[in-house]
Amino acid sequence: MSEQTALKKLAAKVARAEIVKRKPIDIELIETLISSQIVVTAEGDIVAADETGSPRVGKGPNFTVSVSELLDEVQASRPSLFTAAVTKKDAPVSSGKNPFIKGPDYSITNQMILYRTDPAKADHMASEAGICFKDIK
Known part of the structure; x- marks a missing residue:
């Protein structure tokens, strides 16, 4: 398994753990929604990406948007995908x-x-x- 493939699998596991914490109605749907929006930086950070695949600028470490912040955005814009708080x-x-x-x-x-x-x-x-x-x- 190549290093890039291993990093993608790790990023998917990290994203899934964050998704599960939010009690979605359909975990796989949320994974599909955000999978193309997550990248692993050269430093090994798992962060949100823009349309070009570059890390999004945010307030997090190294001025990036974390997976948790990305899910905050998804949950705020599509609350029906998550169980009611x-x-x-x-x-x-x-x-x-x-x-x-x-x-x-x-x-x-x-x-x-x-x-x-x-x-x-x-x-x-x-x-x-x-x-x-x-x-x-």
Whole structure:
């Protein structure tokens, strides 16, 4: 494998890690959107590129635009490609807590928020508590 190919694969992995952090609806779609806009500089930095393939001028190290900043732009211009941000107040459930099981984590409010934001997860968690939404609907 050539050094250039290895660098492109590394850049793709770095971009994917940044994309995943933002909870996109379709990871591959975002990868396709930005793949042609990412380059590896001579210094080894993975940065955003302009139409000619040159690093974009920005505020980052060496005055370049980072992959994170590029994704900020994509997320701001196309918010429908990402899951809606849930405010801390409305956060459905932290991992491991089930609002459907009677006990300290039981919360009808969190059940409804979870059902509206992630119906599949709500169905799964409710079934863990012995509740079947299909019987209720």
